[in-house]
Amino acid sequence: MQWKDEYSVGISEIDEQHKGIVELFTVIDAAIEARESWSEVFFKLEQLRDHARFHFAVEESLMRMHGYSKQVEHAGLHKHFLAKLDQLQMTTLSRQVTMNTINYLSKWYTEHMKTQDQDFIRDLIDKGKVNLTRLPAA
Numbered sequence: 390m391q392w393k394d395e396y397s398v399g400i401s402e403i404d405e406q407h408k409g410i411v412e413l414f415t416v417i418d419a420a421i422e423a424r425e426s427w428s429e430v431f432f433k434l435e436q437l438r439d440h441a442r443f444h445f446a447v448e449e450s451l452m453r454m455h456g457y458s459k460q461v462e463h464a465g466l467h468k469h470f471l472a473k474l475d476q477l478q479m480t481t482l483s484r485q486v487t488m489n490t491i492n493y494l495s496k497w498y499t500e501h502m503k504t505q506d507q508d509f510i511r512d513l514i515d516k517g518k519v520n521l522t523r524l525p526a527a
């Protein structure tokens with residue numbers, strides 16, 4: 390999986406977090422392809438989970454702060470991703486994870502950045518809550 394400019398939401402902090410997650414997907418893809426041991430794959434999925442949880446918390450805080458109308462729906466999608474990731478991690482304990490299962494998550498994530506995340510950040514920008522490159526200083 391590779392970062393593409395079309396994924397950009399227009400706020401550098403969020404883009405950097407998204408890039409970090411895309412990079413982790415790349416590392417996990419390579420681990421699965423190389424048929425690394427279950428513990429290696431499990432560990433890498435755990436790193437993905439840490440990053441995703443942190444990133445989702447940042448997005449959800451921004452939504453709360455700015456009263457984003459689709460906050461509940463968006464947070465529900467984040468939950469779905471984490472639940473699928475949990476399932477995948479459990480799978481590593483009993484059998485080899487296939488590219489198909491990780492592809493589901495990376496495709497989901499790509500679509501999420503290009504649709505719901507862009508929609509949410511555009512809403513923030515439209516309301517004049519943030520400028521295009523940086524969050525306002527506290």
Ligand SMILES: [Fe+2]
Pocket residue numbers: 448463467501505506
């Ligand atoms: Fe999101």
Ligand SMILES: [Fe+2]
Pocket residue numbers: 407444448502506
């Ligand atoms: Fe996001």
